Amino acid sequence: MADQEEDFSSLPLPDRFAHKNWKVRKQGYEDAAKTFEATPDESDPAFRPFILDSGLWKGAVADSNVAAQQDGINALCAFLKYGGQQACTRSRNVTITPIVEKGLSSTRAATKQSALEALLLYIELDKSDPIIEDLLPSLNNKQPKLIAATLSAFTAIFHAYGVKIVDPKPVLKALPKVFGHADKNVRTEAQNLAVELYRWLREAMKTLFWNELKPVQQQDLEKLFETVKQEPPPKQERLLRSQQAAVEAVQANGQEDEAEAEFEEEQPEEINAFDLAESVDALSKVPANFGESMASSKWKDRKDALDALFAAVNTDRIKDGPFDDITGALAKSMKDANIAVVTVAANCIECLAKGLRQSFAKHRSKIMPAIMERLKEKKQSVTDALSAALDAVFASTGLSACLEDTLEFLKHKNPQVKSETLRFLIRCLKTTRDAPSKPEVKLIAESVTKLLTESVEATRAAGAEVLGTLMKIMGERPMGPYLEGLDDSRKAKIKEYCDVAEVKAKDKPKPVAPPPKAAPVGQKKPVSKKPAVGTKKPAPRPVTPQEEPAPPPPKTASKVIPSKLSAPKALVPPQKSGLQGPKKLAGPGGAAPPSTQSPRRNITPQDDEAAPIPSKLGRGLAGRPLARPGPLSTTASESAPPAPQAPSITPGERxxxxxxxxxxxxxxxxxxxxxxxxxxxxxxxxxxxxxxxxxxxxxxxxxxxxxxxxxxxxxxxxxxxxxxxxxxxxxxxxxxxxxxxxxxxxxxxxxxxxxxxxxxxxxxxxxxxxxAAAAPPAERPxxxxxxxxxxxxxxxxxxxxxxxxxxxxxxxxxxxxxxxxxxxxxxxxxxxxxxxxxxxxxxxxxxxxxxxxxxxxxxxxxxxxxxxxxxxxxxxxxxxxxxxx
Known part of the structure; x- marks a missing residue:
């Protein structure tokens, strides 16, 4: 047996993977996993045979022996973990189906866990779409055990990566059929999957499959959803390799907190139903006589036409098309004398803007001014409908697109139009995710500041709230110049609104800071860490004496110190020797004292000590550089840091x-x-x-x-x-x-x-x-x-x-x-x-x-x-x- 084991261990790993003896295969799987773990990088030759012949993994994952199968799946996980994206793309075509059929439904818990880990690694290394496509056919399998295992895998995938990485649409479409399965375990796993999706999607998930469920199933799910509604929004627990690389790059610069903050901000708060819904061709549902009905002199005909249009466009997502005639008729309806027609037209505009999203931007210019002009209507129901339509138009376009018309209507003669426009601007500032630019902030502040002296209290309060919300986004310092001429009571009110405002936008000065830090990172990564923490650690200064053996830099440094104009010359040596640049950037805070001390040493003590040397050598000036090679190099190394300080301090360059x-x-x-x-x-x-x-x-x-x-x-x-x-x-x-x-x-x-x-x-x-007739004819006269x-x-x-x-x-x-x-x-x-x-x-x-x-x-x-x-x-x-x- 010992001879046989030695012979088997001497076989190449691919041959052992295909061996008839399950023990040989099992040992080969274990050795392969250890080999992959010991590789230095993805380009190691150990991965090459398994990348070229991906069929080896099909046999390993679907091994007939359960013990060997467990080690085979573990070897696949190691292959994926250390082999990189190429190992993923070359092997997933032949391994996903065996993993689902043999791994997820295995009787061993360790095998199930390894199979699930392999699926998660496939998604981590590349993308989720191929994995989901290969998993979905298993839901139609005849074995309830396999269906339940697949549903459990879906739940784990969404729990780890979320709906931003994994598209939930195909899974949601397949859920109704699974809910009607005869097996209890399948229905239970389906409920668990629905609850997990509800954690991410909330009410938006109901648009795809809710109507296909039975009322009893809907009631059961609603009870399960009640417990999830109280939970905080979920976050992605497992990162993709691309996300991991981005976080590591940020952490390498000593910005761990910023990396975590950026990663948290990338997490979606709530998925909209628009992202999950299918596009609907609403134009085909619009009545053919819509234009004629809108031109009718009877308000009842116009309202009926708008009701039919509302029924056609009242959907989550609308397919783009030639809506110009319809939007023109809706804009014209804003001037209608009948408020019922105006209300229904506003509802149609809201549905169109929500259904078309970005495609509605081309219709904004003729719709938005017409709606704002109608804001003078005093009936609250009409005003609410118009405000909802304006919010939908803003959501489909953005603050920059709507700002021009909004500021123009702040000059309107009607006080109600001003007040409602200011309220619309407040909602825009609170919901926008892109902070306004400085010119836009200036326009908003100047236009709104003029309204703080209006005679109507509602207008003054709305103007103060606009400035407070804008201050919340931009900060108090950028808004200071625009509030200088205001009295203390108005400033206090603006500050009060700023404290209670809830905004989603970010201030632009925050992302402006990274570019100066990125410049040294481009020169050399190890040194880039030190400037980031330079204010806290004085450690970079002792590094400079170690880099002395460069005589040309001291000469240039000694020449650079007296004059500030020659500072750009000091930037030339770092291009020749890569160490000089980092040395100059190592200690920007302590550069000034060495630069002032080195001239004193050259002028007073060193000249006195150098006097007897020329008498011995016979040449007065020739002995000075020979007597102090060390001190000059040290002073040059110490005086090197001030060179990069000149570009940052020089007024001309500033x-x-x-x-x-x-x-x-x-x-x-x-x-x-x-x-x-x-x-x-x-x-x-x-x-x-x-x-x-x-x-x-x-x-x-x-x-x-x-x-x-x-x-x-x-x-x-x-x-x-x-x-x-x-x-x-x-x-x-x-x-x-x-x-x-x-x-x-x-x-x-x-x-x-x-x-x-x-x-x-x-x-x-x-x-x-x-x-005469009675007589005979002869006798007649x-x-x-x-x-x-x-x-x-x-x-x-x-x-x-x-x-x-x-x-x-x-x-x-x-x-x-x-x-x-x-x-x-x-x-x-x-x-x-x-x-x-x-x-x-x-x-x-x-x-x-x-x-x-x-x-x-x-x-x-x-x-x-x-x-x-x-x-x-x-x-x-x-x-x-x-x-x-």
């Missing part, structure tokens, strides 16, 4: 430095002004382009509507002409029918009289001819025969005339019209009535009369009647169009 700083501030201010004006002009250009496009669109719409109206007018004219022609035709037809009826009625009376006359004659002939012919012709005419009489009677003419149209006169009517009335013995009387009148007259009369009837019948046919033309 003036030049002040000029450069003023020029820098001027350039920065000019650059800011140019950027502001450029953005303003860009927004104006964009607005004009939108207006031009809107005008073109309106013009096109008007032209199309005019053409449509012209087409409708042409059609209407043609329809009117056809209708008029139809009316004329019908009128002519009506006139013709009337004339026809009149004519037929006019012809009716003579035809009826003639027919009655013929009827009477026919009856008389029939009565007289009965006797000639008069009877002729009478029979006449009767037949009369009956034919009577039959023809009766048909037309029926046609004439069908027109149903009134008696008055019959009389007007030439009806029968009274005499003829009485005569026809007598002839038609039955009289006893009438036939004999008629026969007698006809016999007396004679046969000739009867024949003539019958012929005339017949001819008249024929003519009238033909005339009637011609009039009615019955005859062929």
């Amino acid at each position: 003036l030049e430095l002040d000029d450069l700083r003023s020029e820098k501030e001027y350039l920065l201010r000019t650059n800011e002004e140019l950027r502001t004006s450029s953005s303003k002009y860009q927004s104006q250009i964009h607005e004009l382009q939108n207006q031009n496009a809107q005008l073109i669109e309106d013009h096109t719409r008007d032209v199309l509507s005019i053409k449509a109206k012209e087409t409708q007018l042409v059609r209407a004219r043609s329809d009117a002409e056809s209708a008029e022609a139809q009316c004329q035709r019908l009128s002519r037809e009506l006139d013709r029918l009337k004339r026809e009826v009149k004519r037929m009625e006019a012809e009716r009376s003579p035809s009826s009289a003639t027919s009655d006359h013929i009827y009477r004659e026919k009856n008389s002939n029939n009565s007289s001819g009965n006797s 000639a008069s009877a025969t002729r009478q029979t012919r006449v009767d037949s012709a009369t009956s034919l005419a009577d039959s023809r005339e009766t048909g037309y009489q029926r046609m004439a009677r069908s027109y149903a003419i009134s008696p008055s019209e019959e009389k007007e149209n030439g009806g029968l006169d009274a005499a003829e009517g009485e005569k026809m009535a007598r002839n038609r009335s039955p009289v006893k013995g009438g036939a004999a009387a008629t026969a007698g009369k006809r016999e007396v009148s004679g046969e000739g007259e009867s024949w003539k009369r019958a012929a005339e009647v017949t001819s008249q009837l024929k003519a009238r019948i033909e005339l009637m046919k011609a009039k009615q169009g019955l005859t062929k033309r």
Whole structure:
């Protein structure tokens, strides 16, 4: 066995990692961990085989033997801890899944802890996104044990790094499904994860998954959240390698407190729902007739349109788009006479500003002045809505962008506008995270100081609060010049507001101090520690005598001391020898005494002691440097520190430095002004382009509507002409029918009289001819025969005339019209009535009369009647169009 162990230990580590014997693998894992711990840096050759062949770690993490697996995961942790970022990026693709499946769900607590430590190291060395992506599929695993272990790992990751390093969105989206799992342990781990996320996100986390939970689950979580609400905000407990390097760099300069303060300030106080929400396309939800409704003369239509817009934009995050028309309509609504319309419009502006954030900055120039102008409204509900809209606009832009319009409205004539604008400025100063620049402080102080003498108490109090809040940000000393002309009562009030004010901004002079300290650090890091603590420790001075063997510097130093103008020459030697620069910076406080003592030594005692030496050597001046090489070097080393003091003390260089700083501030201010004006002009250009496009669109719409109206007018004219022609035709037809009826009625009376006359004659002939007809034809007289012919012709005419009489009677003419149209006169009517009335013995009387009148007259009369009837019948046919033309 000893031989086998020696043989196994002599194998390379990669071969032992892939060995069949688990004991060999286990020993290889242990030796690898020790080897990695002993490496000096990340570039050691021991890491090379495992970086090139990352599959070795897959077998080590998922080892079939639990004891070997534990050592394999420990070896991976050592590999990651000492191998650096390259070890992380090369191995995580093949190790995350085995760690989750075999390590986190292991029965050994030590293995679980090592697996979790490996995951934390992967995040520490690079970033968290790849790790989270590989962990999320495990939540869909069929084994409840594996799901619970993954949820526990998520909880540990967020607890160590927080939501600023690890993105919580993918995990929050997967939580609802896990809450409905059948296993109790899975649901418990899900609740623990939700509580941990609530510690960081608070109410913002509910935007992604809260609505998908059941009411019972929501109630259980609310009970758990109550205990977390009382806790202070969490802080990141584990730093990334990049953060560790930054902290170490700051600590190397002796600024441990500043490093800790900066790290604490980087921790997020509370994550906003905007950062977690998904972008929503609100433009697609805005009604198509929004512009028409806003242009309506009825306030109800305008309010309904704004309500529909509010429902569309009332979301946590809005996708950017062409909102220019909408913001223009909202700005116009600020002038609306109806306060309900103004309130809803302000709510829409607030939602747009919160949903668009930085994308809303281009709309600020036309929205903000309109809101401030409406601050004169006295109703509190309207003022609150306008103030909330202004706060949202400020949050999406910043103090510098809103300051110009704010200061302009401080000159407004309306006292209420001034007061509300000052309150808005107070809220801006309290919530901003960027302290105003010196020119901005000057503008604010000068504008607000003038309002301290206003007649309205609210305006004076708000002005004092503005100055107090500004003093809290900038400090009492920078604000002193602006408060010189004020009386003591106002100064006391401003100081009182300064004491109670709570601000989030930092004063700019604090970060200005590090640049002078950074200059020596760039020259040499070890010496840079000493100037930082130079005021407390005099240790750097004894270091100077050790650096004596440089004869040229003493000569230059002796020349430098008498004249201050030659001080820049002393800066030349440090470039040749790196030790001279630090020596000069080592003791800035004690540089002056050595510089004053060394000339005295050269003038008084050393000259007296050097007098006998030239007598021995024969040369008076040649012996002096030979007699005192040591003292000169020591004095040069002691006189070296004052050289760098000259640039910091020389008035000329100080003036030049002040000029450069003023020029820098001027350039920065000019650059800011140019950027502001450029953005303003860009927004104006964009607005004009939108207006031009809107005008073109309106013009096109008007032209199309005019053409449509012209087409409708042409059609209407043609329809009117056809209708008029139809009316004329019908009128002519009506006139013709009337004339026809009149004519037929006019012809009716003579035809009826003639027919009655013929009827009477026919009856008389029939009565007289009965006797003749009864006799044989041979015995009939000639008069009877002729009478029979006449009767037949009369009956034919009577039959023809009766048909037309029926046609004439069908027109149903009134008696008055019959009389007007030439009806029968009274005499003829009485005569026809007598002839038609039955009289006893009438036939004999008629026969007698006809016999007396004679046969000739009867024949003539019958012929005339017949001819008249024929003519009238033909005339009637011609009039009615019955005859062929």
